[in-house]
Amino acid sequence: MTGVAESRGVPAAERAAPLLTAEGITIRFGGVTAVKNINLSVRPGEILGLIGPNGAGKTTLFNGLTGFVRLSEGRVTLDGRDITHLQPQARSRLGMARTFQVERPFEDLSVLENVLVAAFLRHRGRAAEDHAYAVLERVGLADRAAQPAAELNLARRRRLELAKALALEPRLLFLDESIAGLNPPAQQEMVALIRELAQSGLGIVMVEHIMHVIMTLSDHVICMAFGELLAEGHPADVAAHPDVIRAYLGDDHD
Amino acid sequence: MTAAATLPRPRALTFGNLWLSGALLVVIALYPFVFGKAMNFGVSTLIFAGLAMSWNILGGWAGQTSLGHAALLGIGAYTMTLLATPERLPAFLPAPLAPWWGALVGMILAVLLAAIWGGLTFRLRGSYFTLSTIAVALVLRLVAINSEWTGSSEGLFMPELPTLFGLDLFDRKVEYGLAFAFVLLTLIITHLIRRSRLGYGLQAVREDEDGARALGIDPTRMKLIAFMISAALTALGGSIYAVYLQAFEPHTLLELPISVQIALMAIIGGRTSIQGPLIGALLLSIFGELFRTVFSSANLLIYGVLILAVTIYAPNGLMGLFRRGGLKLGVNR
Numbered sequence: 001m002t003g004v005a006e007s008r009g010v011p012a013a014e015r016a017a018p019l020l021t022a023e024g025i026t027i028r029f030g031g032v033t034a035v036k037n038i039n040l041s042v043r044p045g046e047i048l049g050l051i052g053p054n055g056a057g058k059t060t061l062f063n064g065l066t067g068f069v070r071l072s073e074g075r076v077t078l079d080g081r082d083i084t085h086l087q088p089q090a091r092s093r094l095g096m097a098r099t100f101q102v103e104r105p106f107e108d109l110s111v112l113e114n115v116l117v118a119a120f121l122r123h124r125g126r127a128a129e130d131h132a133y134a135v136l137e138r139v140g141l142a143d144r145a146a147q148p149a150a151e152l153n154l155a156r157r158r159r160l161e162l163a164k165a166l167a168l169e170p171r172l173l174f175l176d177e178s179i180a181g182l183n184p185p186a187q188q189e190m191v192a193l194i195r196e197l198a199q200s201g202l203g204i205v206m207v208e209h210i211m212h213v214i215m216t217l218s219d220h221v222i223c224m225a226f227g228e229l230l231a232e233g234h235p236a237d238v239a240a241h242p243d244v245i246r247a248y249l250g251d252d253h254d
Numbered sequence: 255m256t257a258a259a260t261l262p263r264p265r266a267l268t269f270g271n272l273w274l275s276g277a278l279l280v281v282i283a284l285y286p287f288v289f290g291k292a293m294n295f296g297v298s299t300l301i302f303a304g305l306a307m308s309w310n311i312l313g314g315w316a317g318q319t320s321l322g323h324a325a326l327l328g329i330g331a332y333t334m335t336l337l338a339t340p341e342r343l344p345a346f347l348p349a350p351l352a353p354w355w356g357a358l359v360g361m362i363l364a365v366l367l368a369a370i371w372g373g374l375t376f377r378l379r380g381s382y383f384t385l386s387t388i389a390v391a392l393v394l395r396l397v398a399i400n401s402e403w404t405g406s407s408e409g410l411f412m413p414e415l416p417t418l419f420g421l422d423l424f425d426r427k428v429e430y431g432l433a434f435a436f437v438l439l440t441l442i443i444t445h446l447i448r449r450s451r452l453g454y455g456l457q458a459v460r461e462d463e464d465g466a467r468a469l470g471i472d473p474t475r476m477k478l479i480a481f482m483i484s485a486a487l488t489a490l491g492g493s494i495y496a497v498y499l500q501a502f503e504p505h506t507l508l509e510l511p512i513s514v515q516i517a518l519m520a521i522i523g524g525r526t527s528i529q530g531p532l533i534g535a536l537l538l539s540i541f542g543e544l545f546r547t548v549f550s551s552a553n554l555l556i557y558g559v560l561i562l563a564v565t566i567y568a569p570n571g572l573m574g575l576f577r578r579g580g581l582k583l584g585v586n587r
Contacts, residue, residue, distance in 0.1 A: 116454055
């Protein structure tokens with residue numbers, strides 16, 4: 001069991017150069033500042049947790065980092081390369097993948113076809129289909145391969161979202177609330193899968209509402225409120241931070 | 255792992271239902287032997303079937319509704335006819351072009367137009383593209399009506415054409431063969447798209463542009479490719495239609511109802527299915543003809559009610575009904 005410490009990704013991650021860096025990220029919509037001056041970095045094998053009350057700007061930051069929302073200020077690099085102005089589709093080619101908070105399968109297509117769309121990014125013909133099927137086996141959806149995606153239940157839709165992202169063979173994965181709303185056994189399975197992915201060297205950024213999940217999974221946690229950084233650091237330290245407690249419970253408790 | 259070994263692994267990369275396409279082609283091939291006296295109806299129906307199939311590459315696969323395909327049809331018809339007519343040749347051409355070369359030039363022009371037109375409009379989302387198609391078709395119609403070199407409002411007459419492998423192009427049986435080949439070509443291309451990376455990219459863009467972008471797909475590029483293929487095939491159909499008509503005027507050829515008719519055939523047949531537009535074109539033509547002869551003046555009313563019924567009760571077209579009914583006629587799969 002020497003691998004326990006390693007499995008958290010910490011020693012390996014500390015040594016490696018950052019995969020993703022974001023400096024001074026600010027996103028404004030008209031006069032409203034949704035995200036203000038956020039800095040972060042993710043190394044291979046590292047899980048970065050983003051927390052904060054509703055409306056804190058987590059999903060907006062997500063969309064900014066993945067290219068779906070234009071940054072007002074700031075700079076994003078992937079492997080040292082500036083990708084601030086790249087379209088989402090170009091970022092996928094460079095190794096970035098994301099899931100959506102509201103999972104969005106292509107409902108007219110089967111489960112296998114949904115993943116195939118993504119597998120075509122790096123494979124052609126039969127090889128793409130084989131790759132798509134292998135990813136379905138990995139997330140435990142192979143038995144549903146022929147089923148129309150529209151018929152999947154919530155837990156399986158989440159796994160399909162993950163499968164599509166993985167079929168892109170990313171090095172950096174953004175998970176937008178992949179676990180919230182699942183029943184406990186399904187949560188356990190998803191947690192195990194995410195941990196496994198990090199162990200295989202993927203850098204992961206995840207937004208999650210369920211505190212104990214994000215606290216056990218993350219190597220590093222960033223807590224946001226009203227678009228700004230509230231606290232960051234080791235999960236236990238962030239959870240104990242008075243500002244974080246105040247943001248979640250309100251000012252009245254003291 | 256053991257379970258996976260025993261389960262038959264499903265396939266996604268298939269050409270779709272080739273049996274259905276084969277059966278339809280057999281029916282179409284037998285038609286002249288049974289209804290040899292109704293060749294006009296057969297040729298025009300087949301041309302519109304091919305046009306509906308061509309429309310659907312953009313309208314169905316990419317989900318971009320065009321109500322301006324008459325413009326592309328017109329480019330094919332006018333280009334081929336103008337280049338074949340000695341009196342109307344542009345100065346740089348020493349002799350008239352054979353109709354097949356003229357058709358090829360028409361296809362190239364249509365692709366160029368689609369590239370520019372789509373390049374300008376596909377960055378916008380929603381109904382902007384549809385609105386632009388009506389506008390572009392309107393502009394082309396005005397140009398055709400007001401220009402001397404396109405025969406202005408009187409239109410064009412087809413000149414004498416060279417024979418194709420010794421076949422007279424004005425023979426209805428030869429024209430039926432050409433229209434059949436046109437339908438066959440559009441079917442083959444649709445089946446190829448069905449099995450390709452392009453086909454899956456198009457379907458992803460149709461269903462969810464942002465979802466597609468997250469998977470590395472450029473929606474603008476996908477729509478442009480679909481539009482260019484659709485434009486080339488529609489122009490080819492236009493050239494064949496011109497040979498069939500032998501004389502055409504902008505008021506009938508470039509009018510909005512032609513665009514709407516092509517779109518309706520595909521939508522009613524089923525735009526998310528491979529053979530839907532073909533089936534839609536066949537059924538609408540047959541019913542249109544029946545109602546015209548049996549009900550005479552009530553024809554358009556019944557036609558209209560039928561279209562309304564299909565749009566309300568079968569939003570995915572007639573082929574969509576089969577899929578929902580679990581008949582598994584292999585719609586799009």
